[in-house]
Amino acid sequence: MLIDALVSLLSLITLEVILGIDNIIFISILAARLPVKQRDKLRYWGLGLAMIIRLLLLAVISWILKLDAVLFTVFEIDFSGKNLILISGGLFLLYKSTKEILRNTEETDAYSIKVKKVSFKKLLSEIIILDIVFSIDSIITAVGMVNELWIMYVAVIVAVCIMLVASKPISNFIQKHPSFKILALCFLMMIGVSLIAEGLHFAIPKGYIYFSMAFAFLVDIIQMQKIKK
Numbered sequence: 001m002l003i004d005a006l007v008s009l010l011s012l013i014t015l016e017v018i019l020g021i022d023n024i025i026f027i028s029i030l031a032a033r034l035p036v037k038q039r040d041k042l043r044y045w046g047l048g049l050a051m052i053i054r055l056l057l058l059a060v061i062s063w064i065l066k067l068d069a070v071l072f073t074v075f076e077i078d079f080s081g082k083n084l085i086l087i088s089g090g091l092f093l094l095y096k097s098t099k100e101i102l103r104n105t106e107e108t109d110a111y112s113i114k115v116k117k118v119s120f121k122k123l124l125s126e127i128i129i130l131d132i133v134f135s136i137d138s139i140i141t142a143v144g145m146v147n148e149l150w151i152m153y154v155a156v157i158v159a160v161c162i163m164l165v166a167s168k169p170i171s172n173f174i175q176k177h178p179s180f181k182i183l184a185l186c187f188l189m190m191i192g193v194s195l196i197a198e199g200l201h202f203a204i205p206k207g208y209i210y211f212s213m214a215f216a217f218l219v220d221i222i223q224m225q226k227i228k229k
Contacts, residue, residue, distance in 0.1 A: 089133025090195030
């Protein structure tokens with residue numbers, strides 16, 4: 001019994017960390033628009049709020065399960081609360097990713113001024129929106145994997161702690177290598193498309209997305225090594 005619980009716990013922690021990679025990348029890219037002194041603060045606040053949101057959602061898990069109930073049907077497609085949240089989150093992620101790609105490829109004086117004036121609260125509010133979307137998807141996945149509530153709580157806390165430790169190295173790596181930053185933004189666009197597809201009942205296996213991005217990441221590393229030589 002204990003072994004089964006440990007296997008479930010480790011499996012859920014792994015899943016939460018994998019799903020949390022999207023959060024880390026999104027937060028790291030937004031944090032880069034702030035002064036250096038505020039970047040760590042935004043990362044810690046963003047991931048800390050992600051944990052709090054997940055724990056609060058677990059406390060009202062019965063409400064979360066009701067999100068799968070059909071609210072209305074359009075063109076024979078059933079829409080539930082979860083579907084609407086996934087579609088809204090996917091559109092928001094597509095919008096933000098596209099906007100960030102344009103900002104990073106159009107280097108003008110106007111852009112530089114705009115970056116300096118961005119506020120901490122505005123970026124944090126954008127992170128909270130994505131935290132809610134990813135959290136609901138994460139919690140519903142967790143409920144489908146395990147039955148014990150304590151396993152879900154422990155998995156969420158441990159996963160966020162791992163993400164907090166990994167966030168700074170990932171952020172520094174993305175900032176040092178601009179090509180990887182664009183690759184990360186394209187990755188977020190793919191996640192946005194997958195969220196919209198899932199909301200429309202056209203689920204794209206996450207494994208395909210992560211494998212394709214891992215392959216692109218490997219190609220970028222090989223290219224970077226060739227340029228260095």
